[in-house]
Amino acid sequence: MNENKLAELIDRHEIHQVLLRYARGLDRLDNELARSCYWDDAIEDHGHFVGTPDAFVTWADGTTLMFEATQHAVLNHVCDLQGGDAYCETYYHFSGVAAEGPHFMSTGRYVDHLQKRGGEWRIANRVTLVEGTYDVPRAEIAPHPSTAYKPEAPCQASRDRNDVSYHRPPVPRRP
Incomplete structure (x- = not known):
């Protein structure tokens, strides 16, 4: 190239x-x-x-x-x-x-x-x-966005720099 x-x-x-x-x-x-x-x-x-x-x-x-x-x-x-x-x-x-x-x-x-x-x-x-x-x-069947995950869940969406997309590395929930 x-x-x-x-x-x-x-x-x-x-x-x-x-x-x-x-x-x-x-x-x-x-x-x-x-x-x-x-x-x-x-x-x-x-x-x-x-x-x-x-x-x-x-x-x-x-x-x-x-x-x-x-x-x-x-x-x-x-x-x-x-x-x-x-x-x-x-x-x-x-x-x-x-x-x-x-x-x-x-x-x-x-x-x-x-x-x-x-x-x-x-x-x-x-x-x-x-x-x-x-x-x-x-x-009717969709969860409300704020209750889709428990508040303490690390993968809950956040409209600021606390959102998981800013974490390095991102932290998944554990089974």
Whole structure:
């Protein structure tokens, strides 16, 4: 493999990691992680919100806290690399678990301009296109998220840095 192709693959991987960190940051209420995905001069155009990365993270945090749990799934991803600029389209699926239901689901796309500055990729500008929103009824047989595991269980989901995904190594329950 030639060095140019290897450099391109590394850039693509690093760009994808930015998108995954963004989703994790929002779902774990890790504002520092979510904010690290943006350049300071970026603009986020996100449905009812248009503004700076700092203002967006504050807004998103308040929106996310309306739910007991959230998941931002990053799906299909295409990326046009042009030197230190990348133009990407990434499909997403968002699920929010409401205390009483119905739950909320949203689908759409992130249309991003990322830039590589000082050897690091971050979002320079983003337009979030919401293409569908859905109310989802609570299933009769599904356990409530807060009772799926005993509170003392180490694998219970947590919306902060106490979540098992931050543990190195992760600690499974014992039989």
